[in-house]
Amino acid sequence: MKRKYFLVALLLVSTLVFLSCDNKALLIDTDLARISDGVAVNCEPFPDKASRCLVFTQPWNEQIRIYDLGVNALIPSPTGIFPLAVKVGKYTTIVRSHPQLNFSYALDSVEGKLFVTSNVHSSSAQSFSAPMVINTAQGASDFVFVESDNFPPVAVLAIPGRQMLSRIVIDPVSGLQDSTLSMPDVLLSFMPQQLALSADHKSVVISNAQGSFIGILKAGAQKATLIDIGGPSIKIAAGNMDLGAGPENFAIILRIDKAEAVVVSLDHEKVIKRFQLSQAPTQIYIPNPSTANFKDSSAWAIVISAYSQLSYLSLRNLYTVSDDELNSPSYVSSTDLADVKSLGARASLASAIIPGLDNGGARECYIIFETGVIAKFIEGQSEVKKISAD
Numbered sequence: 001m002k003r004k005y006f007l008v009a010l011l012l013v014s015t016l017v018f019l020s021c022d023n024k025a026l027l028i029d030t031d032l033a034r035i036s037d038g039v040a041v042n043c044e045p046f047p048d049k050a051s052r053c054l055v056f057t058q059p060w061n062e063q064i065r066i067y068d069l070g071v072n073a074l075i076p077s078p079t080g081i082f083p084l085a086v087k088v089g090k091y092t093t094i095v096r097s098h099p100q101l102n103f104s105y106a107l108d109s110v111e112g113k114l115f116v117t118s119n120v121h122s123s124s125a126q127s128f129s130a131p132m133v134i135n136t137a138q139g140a141s142d143f144v145f146v147e148s149d150n151f152p153p154v155a156v157l158a159i160p161g162r163q164m165l166s167r168i169v170i171d172p173v174s175g176l177q178d179s180t181l182s183m184p185d186v187l188l189s190f191m192p193q194q195l196a197l198s199a200d201h202k203s204v205v206i207s208n209a210q211g212s213f214i215g216i217l218k219a220g221a222q223k224a225t226l227i228d229i230g231g232p233s234i235k236i237a238a239g240n241m242d243l244g245a246g247p248e249n250f251a252i253i254l255r256i257d258k259a260e261a262v263v264v265s266l267d268h269e270k271v272i273k274r275f276q277l278s279q280a281p282t283q284i285y286i287p288n289p290s291t292a293n294f295k296d297s298s299a300w301a302i303v304i305s306a307y308s309q310l311s312y313l314s315l316r317n318l319y320t321v322s323d324d325e326l327n328s329p330s331y332v333s334s335t336d337l338a339d340v341k342s343l344g345a346r347a348s349l350a351s352a353i354i355p356g357l358d359n360g361g362a363r364e365c366y367i368i369f370e371t372g373v374i375a376k377f378i379e380g381q382s383e384v385k386k387i388s389a390d
Helices: 002-022 024-031
Strands: 037-046 049-058 063-068 092-097 103-108 113-118 132-135 142-148 151-159 164-169 192-197 203-208 213-218 225-228 233-242 247-255 260-265 270-276 281-285 300-305 309-314 332-336 350-355 364-369 374-378 384-386
Touching: 037 063, 037 092, 037 350, 037 364, 049 092, 049 103, 092 142, 103 142, 142 192, 142 203, 151 192, 192 233, 203 247, 225 270, 233 281, 247 281, 281 350
Parallel strands: none
Antiparallel strands: 037 049, 049 063, 092 103, 103 113, 113 132, 142 151, 151 164, 192 203, 203 213, 203 233, 213 225, 233 247, 247 260, 260 270, 281 300, 300 309, 309 332, 350 364, 364 374, 374 384
């Protein structure tokens, strides 16, 4: 009898190994459900094997998952049977990285913790092993990393309930908090929601879901500059492109009270233009200008609506273009994400747009939907392909 159960168990394990190695679509479909956020990183899933990875947060099962873009499969656990699952907190919804740090940072806003896991192998631990922890203020809604001259990276966290930004200095070697250095909190006159890092990594743009002002905080400053965009906001993206007066740092902010995307110059601290959209926007993405190439313009952005509509916004000559032309098809080009839309309303809500890593040309980017659907597109192209299913 024991031999019989042993053979059954062996058969089951063999079947799972077969599925995990050969049916990669199955792993994507079953193990990437209900993703809340993601980030693309340079990684080392196995010793001495460099690759590119997507790191995802899954609050519902208190885990992060890692997808190896080099082999188009989830990184396996040490057993090789199931995909690797890194244990984090119950409310871990946001993940970020820093270009100069070999770590991924996942935020649990309720517990007040940053879970830190290495993207590469070291002499003491394998990549994406059990995470280390940085304690933070509770109730953070978002965070980004800021760079300062002759200073280590700084994690800036938005704390809405206390109307402030908290700052933590990061040791670039350990990836943890540098206990020898500290920076004071920044008090605000509003409740910060989401943050965006400027293209030069030296300023933070702060959205405001309850008022008409957004904030801009320069690296090392103790006070944020306020800009009136006309109404409450939440989603932000920042970039550096030529908008008609030479290259400049700018941000696009999505209003939550109307279907409008507001372009703000960070260098001149003023509103440049307003795009009036046909559908309420939920996500915004600005490409790397070195890879951008769309309709003979190197300046554009992407907006996704609540009803699975993807729109390219041309940002050329914004200082001189008329409002009528700005909202014409020559400046706003839209397409429906048909494959995703057919899955229903829940699937149509995008959780995040993840820019891929530079790869010598236009980048592959990923749209993550609330139900775990993942879609992929190439910068500057209108075709969007679904690569996973609910």
